[in-house]
Amino acid sequence: MTLTQTAPSPFRIPADAPDWWRQAVVYQIYPRSFADSNGDGIGDLVGIISHVGYLAALGVDAVWLSPFYPSALADGGYDVDDYRDVDPRIGTLDQFDELVAALHGAGIRLIVDIVPNHSSDRHRWFQEALNSPRGSAARDRYIFRDGLGENGELPPADWTASFGGPAWTRVPDGQWYLHSFAVEQPDWNWHNPDVHQEFIDTLRFWADRGVDGFRVDVANALAKDLPDPLPTAAELAAMPMDGTHPTIDRDDVQDIYAEWRRVFNEYDPPRTAIAEAWVDDPARRARYARPESLGQAFNFDLLQADFDAAQFRRIVTANLDQAALSGSSSTWVLSNHDVTRHATRYGLAPLAGSSAKQGIEWMKAGAPADRIDPALGLRRARAATLFELALPGSAYLYQGEELGLAEVTEIPDDRRQDPTFFNSAPDHDTYEGVGRDGCRVPLPWTTSGPSFGFGPDDASAGAHLPQPAWFGDFSVAAEEDDPDSTLGLYRRALALRTELEGAETLEWDDTLSVGGVLAFRRPGGWMCLTNFGEDPVALPEGRVLTASTPLLHEEGRVLVPGATTVWLQR
The missing domain is CATH 3.20.20.80 (Glycosidases)
Structure with missing residues (x-):
């Protein structure tokens, strides 16, 4: 459809x-x-x-x-x-x-x-796999292996799951299944x-x-x-x-x-x-x-x-x-x-x-x-x-x-x-x-x-x-x-972004990107300047579109405070 x-x-x-x-x-x-x-x-x-x-x-x-x-x-x-x-x-x-x-x-x-x-261990196919014998088509949808040791009592490998603990869990008939994450999340077999x-x-x-x-x-x-x-x-x-x-x-x-x-x-x-x-x-x-x-x-x-x-x-x-x-x-x-x-x-x-x-x-x-x-x-x-x-x-x-x-x-x-x-x-x-x-x-x-x-x-x-x-x-x-x-x-x-959006390009402004400042220009004549530092820096010429925090006004100058981003039309 x-x-x-x-x-x-x-x-x-x-x-x-x-x-x-x-x-x-x-x-x-x-x-x-x-x-x-x-x-x-x-x-x-x-x-x-x-x-x-x-x-x-x-x-x-x-x-x-x-x-x-x-x-x-x-x-x-x-x-x-x-x-x-x-x-x-x-x-x-x-x-x-x-x-x-x-x-x-x-x-x-x-x-x-x-x-x-991976699925849940409650998924219909995993439940079918648990109720099916070794080597069955149902088990082949997941990753089952025999264990190591004299009676298969050890996991097939010593792998650790992403959430901690072992990555292999044993089922009642003695086989083990792989779960890269939680024990309730058996991995699919994508060869199936x-x-x-x-x-x-x-x-x-x-x-x-x-x-x-x-x-x-x-x-x-x-x-x-x-x-x-x-x-x-x-x-x-x-x-x-x-x-x-x-x-x-x-x-x-x-x-x-x-x-x-x-x-x-x-x-x-x-x-x-x-x-x-x-x-x-x-x-x-x-x-x-x-x-x-x-x-x-x-x-x-x-x-x-x-x-x-x-x-x-x-x-x-x-x-x-x-x-x-x-x-x-x-x-x-x-x-x-x-x-x-x-x-x-x-x-x-x-x-x-x-x-x-x-x-x-x-x-x-x-x-x-x-x-x-x-x-x-x-x-x-x-x-x-x-x-x-x-x-x-x-x-x-x-x-x-x-x-x-x-x-x-x-x-x-x-x-x-x-x-x-x-x-x-x-x-x-x-x-x-x-x-x-x-x-x-x-x-x-x-x-x-x-x-x-x-x-x-x-x-x-x-x-x-x-x-x-x-x-x-x-x-x-x-x-x-x-x-x-x-x-x-x-x-x-977000409203400004809609108005300003243009080609997927930017140009770094290396005259302004010094010290803890990073500035780049976007198509359409606007600029983003971020002061990553702690001390204020001078605001470049241009019309302020928005700023993440209020700008500072000192002795006739406009300053960009530390930890602040400003968008400018230039």
Whole structure:
């Protein structure tokens, strides 16, 4: 079934534009934490529908909807029971159709998460595999192996799962299955044709319902070629990432995406996709973004960087080169559901004896409150966001960042949900031990009430993760009418971005990019200047379009304060 919109288009980028995604602003919704319409403590589709007007006023081009499928929530919904249904706690297929219609009616496209590396252990096929003998067709859809030791009592290899603990789990008849993540997330065997057809059917199912694109979870790990005997964990880690690694970024994963691309191109306009592919080599990451593959690939480089001019310039230059290599546009992201919010990261002091942040491990972990300067973090976050939104390419925003939300650190152990927390050291005294719950706390819509407007005031259940008392000051209601609020900044910047958007190029201004200052020009005669330092710098000539913090006026001069970005028409 091919869907073509013929009615007048409300979209900023025309509805039939095949490359609408190239410079789109995409807003990620973590559905269980966005808005709860029925008071059960879990966000739902009706809650999202009720706030489509808010998303339209914000000025986003698309929504990326994190998993909403039936799930036991062993990993926040990324353990999928059924790829072609809606979790009854979140809604129904009819309500999903209503959401698509409401978003499209407001000129907002919809991207949904697809999770093809693993299913839930409750998936019908995994349950069939458990009830089938060794060597059966049912077991071949997953990765089962005999164990080592005299009676197979040892795992096939000493591998560690991404959330901690062993990556192999034994089933009652003695075999072991691979789970790269939680024990409830068995890995698919992508050598099996049933698996290929399952996902082709799933992509068509959602595309036929009007979905405009797909965010592909763990896109670089689907294809696996496991030798016998298996390498040890140390041997696996030492193998080159050149397309021949047994489990990561294999060349043959692109055969899967070529197959998917043929499905995407059945539609008018073609469906788009973006890869979550943690690949260090830019040339290899660009493979996922080619038009014959998924079309785009996340770059998480800014997300991993300190608030530092030299790092930002190096990252932007490298990723624009990478986009040119693939023929795609670059993607920019500062926060998402897997990492500590950037308003907290930028206010987090380095560990003792270190001059730099601790890389991706601490970003996945939450943040210790005694090392955070909230005011500095928010100031830098606003500056970094305005810098990000000035770049050519697409920008991905995470729900709540437009409010300036910081990481919630004050979550009791008995209220946590993230498997990273439960699989880490019991004292949780390292960054790795806290988990991702702090960025997934339900949004505050009102200044008060039992869940700050996340659910109805008369709801019997509170939010599924506890909200701190300070949330009211960062609520939509508190910021709605304040043009200087973070929400006001995002709305202003997104509206300006629409007016200013031009060719996907920039030119560094080396006369201004000195010390802690970074400046670049965009087509149309406008400029973005960011002062990454602490001391004010002179404002260049030009008309100020917007600034992340108020500019300073001293002795007839206008100055850009530290940790501030300004857009200028010159």
